[in-house]
Amino acid sequence: MIGRIITSTAMITAAAAGQPVLELTGIGKDFGAIRALHGIDMRVSPGEVVGLMGDNGAGKSTLVKIIAGNFPANHGEIRFEGNAVHFYRPIDARAVGIEVVYQDLALADNLTAAANVFLGRELKWKFGPFAFLDHKAMAARALELFGELRSETRPQHLVKQMSGGQRQAVAIARTRLSNAKLVMMDEPTAAISVRQVEQVLSLIHRLKEQGVAVMLISHRMPDVFAVCSVVARSGRTSRSATPVRKR
Amino acid sequence: MSVPIESPVSYSNVGITRWWQRSVFASQTAYVTLALLLLLVVMHFASPYFFTEGNMQNVAKNFSFIAIATLGVTFVIITGGIDLSVGSMMCFSAMVTSMVMSGLSTPDMPGASLFVHLAADGKTVLANMPGLIMLVSVLAGLIAALIVGLINGFCIAVLGLSPFVTTLGMLSIVRGLAYVVSNGRGSFPGGPDAEYFYGLTSGTLFGMPAPFIYLVVLALVMAMVLHHTAFGRHVFALGGNEKAAELTGIPVVRVKIQVYVICALAAGLQGIIISGWLGSAPANMATSYELNVIAAAVIGGANLAGGIGGPLGAIVGCVLLEVIRNGLVLAQVNSYWQQTLVGVIIILAVLVDRIRSRMI
Numbered sequence: 217m218i219g220r221i222i223t224s225t226a227m228i229t230a231a232a233a234g235q236p237v238l239e240l241t242g243i244g245k246d247f248g249a250i251r252a253l254h255g256i257d258m259r260v261s262p263g264e265v266v267g268l269m270g271d272n273g274a275g276k277s278t279l280v281k282i283i284a285g286n287f288p289a290n291h292g293e294i295r296f297e298g299n300a301v302h303f304y305r306p307i308d309a310r311a312v313g314i315e316v317v318y319q320d321l322a323l324a325d326n327l328t329a330a331a332n333v334f335l336g337r338e339l340k341w342k343f344g345p346f347a348f349l350d351h352k353a354m355a356a357r358a359l360e361l362f363g364e365l366r367s368e369t370r371p372q373h374l375v376k377q378m379s380g381g382q383r384q385a386v387a388i389a390r391t392r393l394s395n396a397k398l399v400m401m402d403e404p405t406a407a408i409s410v411r412q413v414e415q416v417l418s419l420i421h422r423l424k425e426q427g428v429a430v431m432l433i434s435h436r437m438p439d440v441f442a443v444c445s446v447v448a449r450s451g452r453t454s455r456s457a458t459p460v461r462k463r
Numbered sequence: 464m465s466v467p468i469e470s471p472v473s474y475s476n477v478g479i480t481r482w483w484q485r486s487v488f489a490s491q492t493a494y495v496t497l498a499l500l501l502l503l504v505v506m507h508f509a510s511p512y513f514f515t516e517g518n519m520q521n522v523a524k525n526f527s528f529i530a531i532a533t534l535g536v537t538f539v540i541i542t543g544g545i546d547l548s549v550g551s552m553m554c555f556s557a558m559v560t561s562m563v564m565s566g567l568s569t570p571d572m573p574g575a576s577l578f579v580h581l582a583a584d585g586k587t588v589l590a591n592m593p594g595l596i597m598l599v600s601v602l603a604g605l606i607a608a609l610i611v612g613l614i615n616g617f618c619i620a621v622l623g624l625s626p627f628v629t630t631l632g633m634l635s636i637v638r639g640l641a642y643v644v645s646n647g648r649g650s651f652p653g654g655p656d657a658e659y660f661y662g663l664t665s666g667t668l669f670g671m672p673a674p675f676i677y678l679v680v681l682a683l684v685m686a687m688v689l690h691h692t693a694f695g696r697h698v699f700a701l702g703g704n705e706k707a708a709e710l711t712g713i714p715v716v717r718v719k720i721q722v723y724v725i726c727a728l729a730a731g732l733q734g735i736i737i738s739g740w741l742g743s744a745p746a747n748m749a750t751s752y753e754l755n756v757i758a759a760a761v762i763g764g765a766n767l768a769g770g771i772g773g774p775l776g777a778i779v780g781c782v783l784l785e786v787i788r789n790g791l792v793l794a795q796v797n798s799y800w801q802q803t804l805v806g807v808i809i810i811l812a813v814l815v816d817r818i819r820s821r822m823i
Contacts, residue, residue, distance in 0.1 A: 286710070307712035322710040324703030326770035327696070335700055336711035338693045348691045368474045390711075 235298055236261045237398050237429045238283065244291035245278055252278045256292065260398065263427040265420060267434065267444035276433045277319060280400050283431075284316040285309035297397070307336070315391035319402040319433075321383055323375050329382070330358035330371035333389045361389035366415040380407030388416065399423060400431040405439050417443050491764035491816035492776035498812075499783050506786065510793040518789070520672060524665075526778075526785035527674035528737055529752060533759045533777040534678075534685050535729025538722040540760055541689075542701040543769025544619065544626035546726045550752035551637035552608055553734030557744035558641050560604030560735045561652040567596045568654020597656040597663075601735055608731025609724060611637055616720030634753065642746045649745035652738060664739020674736050681729075682774040689773060698722060702769030730756075758805060759784055762812045783808065 236259040243256040253275045260266050270276050282289045285303025294301050296312050303309045306316070323332050334354045340347040358371035367385030375383060384407055391399050401420075405413045413436075420430050420443045434440050506513040532549050539546045566572045578596050611633065618629045652660050666673050689695035697718045700708040709715050738744040763780030765772030787808070788801050 305712070306710050310712060316710075318710060320706075322704070322707035324700040324707050324770070326703035327699055331696060331700075335696070335707070336713045338696060340693060347693065349693060349696065351691075370474070 236295075237297060239295040239298075240283075240292060241295075242292035243279070243282060243289045243294070245275075245282060245287075246290050253282070253289075260429045260431060262397070262429055263424050265424050265430045265432060265444045267432050267440035269434065269437070269440060277402055280316065280402050280431070280433060283309065283398075283400060284314060310394070313395065313397035315394070315396040315399045317384075317387045317391060317399075317401040317404050319406075321387040323383055323386060325376040326374065328372050328374055329362070329369050329378070329386045330355045332375055332386050333358045333361065333371075333393065335390075337393065357393075358389060361392050364392070365389060365412075365419060367412065381409055381412045384408050384412070384416075388419070396428060398429045398431065400433070402433045403435065404432070405434060405436055413439060490771065490776070491812060491819075492773065492779060494815050494819070495763060495776070495783060495812055496779050499779055499786065502783070502786055502790070506790050506793070509790070512793055513790070516670075518793075520667070520670070522782075522785050522789050523675045524672040524740075525789070526781040527672060527678045528733070528740070529755050529759060529784075530678050530778050530781040531674070531681060531736070532726075532730045532733040532752070532756045533763075533781050534681055534774055535726035535733075536753075536756050537760050537763075537765050537772045537774065537777045538685075538698060539626070539726045540702075540757075540765040540767060541698050541769060541772040542719060542722050543705065544719070544722070545630060545757070545767065546615065546723065546730075547627070547630040547753050547757075548611065548615065548633035548637055549726065549730040549733075549756050550749045550754075551634045551641065552611060552727050552730035553737060553749040553752060554744065554746065555611070555637045555641045555734070556604040556608045556731030557734035557738035557748060558604075558645055558650060558746070559607040560600045561650045561738055561744045562644065563603040564596060564600035564656065564660065565651060565653040567599060568656070594656060594659050596654060597660050600652075600656075601660075604735050605728055605731050608727040608734075612724035612727025613720065615727065616723035619723065620716040620719035638750075645744075645746050647746050649743055649748075651743045661739055661742070664736045674740075677732075677736070678778070682778055685774040694718065694721070699770060702766075702771070755784065758809050762809055764812075764816070 238258070238260040240256055240258040243253060243258075244251070245253040256279060258266075268276050268279070281287060283294065283303075285306045285308045288302070288304070294303075296314070301308075301312060309316075324335065327335070330351075331354070334357075339350040339353045339357070341350050342348075355371040362369040362371070362385055365385045365388060367382060367389075369378065369382045369385050375386060378386070384404060388401070388404060391401075401416075404416050408416065417439060420432065423430050424443075430443075432440060432444060503513075512518055532553065536546050536549055567578045578599075615630055615633055618624045619626050663673060668676055689698065697708065697713045700711075700713055701715060701718055705715065708718075734744075734749060737749065741748070759780035760772065760777050761767060761780070762783055763772075763776030763778070765776055765780075784805060787804055788798075791798060791801055791804070
């Protein structure tokens with residue numbers, strides 16, 4: 217059993233009003249006999265940063281995975297930009313503009329940073345009927361993205377040999393490849409240094425300025441309060457959490 | 464949100480990995496290649512016959528006989544899978560090829576009228592252009608391999624069976640089929656096109672055995688595919704982190720089926736080439752070759768856990784095995800030692816790599 221996550225429109229800042237990017241109504245998820253989520257209603261508007269907090273096992277990651285298309289919800293409806301959507305695979309969600317930084321980062325250790333950033337959407341050049349990888353363009357774009365994140369990550373290095381912060385930068389850089397409308401970050405600041413946390417938070421600010429909605433899941437309260445306009449809490453104990461607003 | 468400066472990042476703590484710390488130089492393949500070169504030097508001094516042209520041709524031919532299949536199985540190993548059915552696959556494919564070839568060359572057989580007919584003097588005459596029978600029969604052998612590869616891929620990728628069990632079963636199924644279709648007797652590539660067939664499989668070109676040339680071409684194609692196409696990158700990603708591959712939208716099921724098909728086709732082609740050299744496709748052909756093939760791939764640096772491997776390693780592994788075999792013969796060592804030594808080398812190669820990766 218889990219508490220409800222409520223975000224009422226009244227709580228959202230005036231700038232972010234209008235049609236919500238993401239609207240969840242009555243989302244529920246059961247894993248066999250375990251009810252992981254129950255009756256989640258939520259609205260996220262463009263340029264809004266929603267923090268999702270809760271105890272371990274509260275269902276934060278489950279909610280993210282439902283929105284990201286990892287598995288379908290048992291109940292409820294997801295509307296993206298006003299249209300009801302059904303995601304069967306993660307690429308379905310990505311196709312409409314939802315990018316996710318997973319908690320385990322979803323990186324292939326044996327590939328380079330640039331290869332990981334572009335995994336599944338490699339840049340290619342065509343030669344007749346054949347398409348070859350455009351290593352140069354991918355490395356250059358990856359370097360640019362790492363620069364934006366102020367991360368000391370070299371595109372041609374293997375992820376295997378990277379620190380936690382560098383790995384995180386690779387995973388976050390991935391979300392910047394396309395013009396995402398909603399970026400969800402599952403514990404993006406868990407493994408990185410204070411300086412890099414600042415970079416991630418300022419990145420979130422910049423996303424917000426561009427009208428991208430961000431959903432931030434974190435255990436670190438200061439991070440959440442630093443960037444979030446709306447904070448939704450969840451937990452086993454509180455059946456109905458009240459959203460707290462913080463400017 | 465663009466930061467268009469020349470070097471957007473200042474690296475205070477992160478150095479550059481030098482070329483010898485990167486890619487192929489920092490892999491097991493590099494160490495095994497060094498070991499191989501060393502072995503070649505030792506062999507040169509140990510036996511005056513080793514570096515003769517005849518012996519070199521022999522070595523090149525012999526390792527080519529398992530190397531093409533090793534290339535195929537390397538694809539599968541990079542994705543973190545395994546294919547135990549390659550030995551049986553070689554036999555089955557060769558069998559289908561030689562049976563189709565002799566079938567189409569016999570005027571009374573069904574379908575043969577398209578290709579041959581009896582002349583007035585009772586001799587068999589080609590009804591079509593020369594070489595067509597061979598082409599059709601080789602294609603038939605490869606299609607048989609393709610079907611088996613598809614079944615392997617389907618069971619593993621779609622039904623989610625373990626690669627080990629699926630291909631172990633397939634090893635038995637395909638070997639059994641080879642016995643069934645041949646009634647245990649084996650078959651011979653015959654008919655008017657047999658000459659072309661032998662020429663293409665066991666002939667030489669510019670002093671190099673034909674299988675060796677196919678091997679080099681296929682290895683170059685494989686290197687290109689693995690490192691410069693999206694498919695190759697997906698193969699590596701699958702072996703590195705299958706879940707991540709799935710999450711980032713890589714068509715995991717398709718890629719998996721493709722690698723098993725590639726592996727089966729390589730094994731099939733290998734079998735057809737071997738049958739050309741043997742002059743027949745006996746039902747017990749290439750028995751337990753899967754172990755040699757996998758051993759060669761592993762010695763060459765393909766990691767059974769997935770994510771690492773390449774054509775160079777596959778070939779180096781095969782060459783090493785063959786040079787040892789050849790060297791033992793030239794040094795007049797009891798050839799039964801060969802298998803023991805191969806086992807030692809498998810373990811040593813992996814051990815050296817383990818020690819190296821601990822040191823970094």
